[in-house]
Amino acid sequence: MKHLKNEASHNVLAMLFNRVQQSARLMCGLPDYDIYVRHLRNVHPGQTVPSYEMFFRDRQEARYGRGMARCC
Amino acid sequence: MSTTLRNTVWIAVGLLGAAALATIALQRNETVNAAWLVIAAVCCYMLGYRFYSQFIASKVFNLDAARATPAMRMTDGLDYVPTNKYVLFGHHFAAIAGAGPLIGPVLAAQMGYLPGTLWIIIGAVFAGCVQDFIVLVFSTRRDGESLGQMIKNLMGREAGIVAQIGILAIMVILLAVLGLVVVKALAQSPWGTFTVAMTIPIALLMGFYMRLFRPGHIAEISIIGFLLLMFSLVAGRWVAEDPTWSVWFSLTGPQLAWAMIIYGFFASVLPVWMMQAPRDYLSTFLKIGTILGLAIGILVTLPDLRMPAITRFIDGTGPVFAGSLFPFLFITIACGAISGFHALISSGTTPKMLEREPEARAIGYGAMAMESFVAIMAMTAATVLEPGVYFAVNSPGSLIGTTAESAAQVISQWGFMLTPEMLTQTAKDVGEATILSRTGGAPTLAIGMAQILSAAIGGPALMAFWYHFAILFEALFILTTLTAGTRVARFMIQDLFGAVVPALGRTTSWAGNIAATTLAVAAWGYFLYQGVVDPFGGINSLWPLFGIANQMLAAIALTFVCVAFVRYGYTRYLLIPATPLVWLLICTITAGIQKIWHSAPSIGFLAHADMLGAALSEGRVLAPAGSLEEMERLILNDQIDAALGMIFLTVVIAMVGFGLRSIMKGWSAAQIAQEARA
Numbered sequence: 001m002k003h004l005k006n007e008a009s010h011n012v013l014a015m016l017f018n019r020v021q022q023s024a025r026l027m028c029g030l031p032d033y034d035i036y037v038r039h040l041r042n043v044h045p046g047q048t049v050p051s052y053e054m055f056f057r058d059r060q061e062a063r064y065g066r067g068m069a070r071c072c
Numbered sequence: 073m074s075t076t077l078r079n080t081v082w083i084a085v086g087l088l089g090a091a092a093l094a095t096i097a098l099q100r101n102e103t104v105n106a107a108w109l110v111i112a113a114v115c116c117y118m119l120g121y122r123f124y125s126q127f128i129a130s131k132v133f134n135l136d137a138a139r140a141t142p143a144m145r146m147t148d149g150l151d152y153v154p155t156n157k158y159v160l161f162g163h164h165f166a167a168i169a170g171a172g173p174l175i176g177p178v179l180a181a182q183m184g185y186l187p188g189t190l191w192i193i194i195g196a197v198f199a200g201c202v203q204d205f206i207v208l209v210f211s212t213r214r215d216g217e218s219l220g221q222m223i224k225n226l227m228g229r230e231a232g233i234v235a236q237i238g239i240l241a242i243m244v245i246l247l248a249v250l251g252l253v254v255v256k257a258l259a260q261s262p263w264g265t266f267t268v269a270m271t272i273p274i275a276l277l278m279g280f281y282m283r284l285f286r287p288g289h290i291a292e293i294s295i296i297g298f299l300l301l302m303f304s305l306v307a308g309r310w311v312a313e314d315p316t317w318s319v320w321f322s323l324t325g326p327q328l329a330w331a332m333i334i335y336g337f338f339a340s341v342l343p344v345w346m347m348q349a350p351r352d353y354l355s356t357f358l359k360i361g362t363i364l365g366l367a368i369g370i371l372v373t374l375p376d377l378r379m380p381a382i383t384r385f386i387d388g389t390g391p392v393f394a395g396s397l398f399p400f401l402f403i404t405i406a407c408g409a410i411s412g413f414h415a416l417i418s419s420g421t422t423p424k425m426l427e428r429e430p431e432a433r434a435i436g437y438g439a440m441a442m443e444s445f446v447a448i449m450a451m452t453a454a455t456v457l458e459p460g461v462y463f464a465v466n467s468p469g470s471l472i473g474t475t476a477e478s479a480a481q482v483i484s485q486w487g488f489m490l491t492p493e494m495l496t497q498t499a500k501d502v503g504e505a506t507i508l509s510r511t512g513g514a515p516t517l518a519i520g521m522a523q524i525l526s527a528a529i530g531g532p533a534l535m536a537f538w539y540h541f542a543i544l545f546e547a548l549f550i551l552t553t554l555t556a557g558t559r560v561a562r563f564m565i566q567d568l569f570g571a572v573v574p575a576l577g578r579t580t581s582w583a584g585n586i587a588a589t590t591l592a593v594a595a596w597g598y599f600l601y602q603g604v605v606d607p608f609g610g611i612n613s614l615w616p617l618f619g620i621a622n623q624m625l626a627a628i629a630l631t632f633v634c635v636a637f638v639r640y641g642y643t644r645y646l647l648i649p650a651t652p653l654v655w656l657l658i659c660t661i662t663a664g665i666q667k668i669w670h671s672a673p674s675i676g677f678l679a680h681a682d683m684l685g686a687a688l689s690e691g692r693v694l695a696p697a698g699s700l701e702e703m704e705r706l707i708l709n710d711q712i713d714a715a716l717g718m719i720f721l722t723v724v725i726a727m728v729g730f731g732l733r734s735i736m737k738g739w740s741a742a743q744i745a746q747e748a749r750a
Binding site: 019021022023024025026027028029030031032035036037038039040043052053055056057059060061062063064065066067068 | 147148150151153155158159160162163166167287290291340344345348349352353356357360556558559560561562563
């Protein structure tokens with residue numbers, strides 16, 4: 001799985017796949033990496049962009065570190 | 073679509089829903105098809121969504137796509153991210169869906185399918201969905217604040233602390249009762265125990281693989297984990313059939329309870345990537361998949377419900393839980409109708425990702441409607457069973473004995489046809505030595521699911537597989553909740569007591585962590601162990617306590633909502649949150665008082681303690697207790713349960729007091745403002 005997204009793609013299937021993937025990741029507390037990178041580049045151009053692996057670890061700790069208010 | 077056509081469609085939905093409700097309510101002598109349950113529920117959710125939530129969205133809140141949400145205003149790419157409506161719906165639903173809506177309806181089925189079904193539907197449309205939706209709206213308008221912060225800011229610091237104590241108490245009883253459900257499902261079941269035990273090495277393997285080799289490849293590792301899980305499910309049968317191995321994995325209730333306590337401790341002090349995260353991936357995807365699978369299974373097979381619409385146990389003499397329809401049905405159903413925990417989720421990550429304000433409606437109200445539908449499916453799974461079999465699985469051994477013959481005899485006397493052969497055959501079908509007194513809801517649900525799923529795929533040959541798949545699915549996400557919940561409880565303990573005992577409050581010190589975790593595990597472990605050795609099966613006393621706690625949390629959330637309504641100038645619509653709040657308060661307080669002070673020993677903790685105490689002073693051993701020491705322990709348990717009930721009552725009454733105080737303040741503030749304007 002590559003984390004490349006073709007912005008111009010009008011391929012409905014690709015978009016659908018993307019949404020499902022985004023959804024599935026969000027269900028386990030992992031936000032979209034591409035969006036984060038874009039945000040960093042636009043808003044904080046000076047900051048170094050963490051690798052996907054670093055981003056992943058950071059988010060994992062953020063989600064589970066203090067436990068999550070899990071529903072019964 | 074033209075207005076006329078649209079109106080026609082909605083009138084048709086209304087008529088269809090009414091017809092379905094009439095069918096399930098009025099059918100008496102013939103069996104009812106599950107299709108009517110599904111249609112009644114779906115039509116009501118659609119109508120509730122279309123009209124009631126629309127009213128709240130546009131008339132009350134005037135939700136506006138042009139008003140920037142926190143996700144838009146405070147974008148940080150991590151927590152605050154504008155997210156597609158459907159993606160966010162999936163996230164929110166996955167966060168609110170849990171074991172509660174699957175178990176409550178199964179227990180409530182002892183009164184027949186009708187009372188439970190009606191409360192699931194009505195409760196969701198007017199209480200549960202409304203709570204989730206409104207809390208989401210307020211949190212969104214307050215920069216994504218959590219329920220705790222909003223309570224503190226709008227109702228004062230004391231209110232915030234009391235709410236926190238309430239939440240901690242709920243966590244403890246929730247974890248204990250969920251643990252008990254797993255123990256009851258796995259006791260003396262080598263197949264189930266092996267499969268669930270295997271989830272520990274599988275999770276560790278996944279954790280290390282992701283840490284060392286392929287960080288962040290969730291899909292890949294989840295598929296590997298799932299395949300390993302399915303393999304251990306198949307291997308479980310070999311274990312169960314092997315004379316040596318089956319002995320190793322046939323554990324008694326107390327053994328399993330200790331195993332869970334030890335597991336809970338280690339799983340919550342280990343680094344999260346090792347156990348907690350991989351478990352969460354597996355259980356999340358398995359949960360969503362199984363819920364979809366069950367929905368498809370029910371729609372494809374459309375089974376008949378065997379349970380009568382209403383049974384004689386509405387009078388409070390039922391074997392599954394004691395107490396009459398009011399208030400105990402409303403306590404028992406719990407999360408399928410309204411769940412206080414959802415208020416925590418609706419004010420957690422979801423409001424920070426909402427792209428446009430009006431989408432709160434589909435996500436808040438809509439996701440809860442779907443959760444309520446899960447409860448309807450659980451009710452279906454429980455009531456497709458032969459009622460006699462249902463009662464054999466859910467009644468404690470102290471009532472029905474421990475042999476198929478004794479159980480069949482007792483249950484037939486209750487008026488539900490049952491032969492010993494039916495019990496042995498069902499046990500054989502699902503690959504267990506016995507199905508008697510497997511209380512707690514999970515095994516019932518698993519048998520029902522196995523019946524439905526095997527009718528759709530695989531036939532009787534796969535029934536045992538589906539049964540253990542269902543057990544695995546429930547145990548997996550209950551254990552995930554146990555791990556996550558212990559961590560939450562640990563940090564709450566550190567937050568709450570850190571002020572008093574600074575050493576405990578240092579979240580970075582190992583000693584503080586170990587001490588707080590030990591406290592958290594000891595708290596739920598105590599109630600779990602007490603439930604396991606309870607001769608009445610534990611679920612009997614603990615589930616109502618959990619139900620009271622959960623509805624109490626909802627009452628806290630709705631109290632906050634009422635305060636917010638007044639403070640934000642929606643007073644003329646106050647009935648929208650106040651009606652479900654008053655109903656919840658009536659149910660919770662009545663149930664709490666009855667559980668503590670009811671004169672019948674089967675219901676009231678103190679009456680039960682008195683009965684045992686009287687016998688003890690005469691030196692008599694009362695069955696099912698085996699010895700005088702055991703009687704002393706039972707008395708202590710009763711007293712602790714009663715004390716916990718009193719804590720719940722105190723918390724809820726205090727919160728209502730804080731709420732009224734804030735409302736008065738809000739009103740006088742509004743008056744002053746009005747006078748100043750005039």
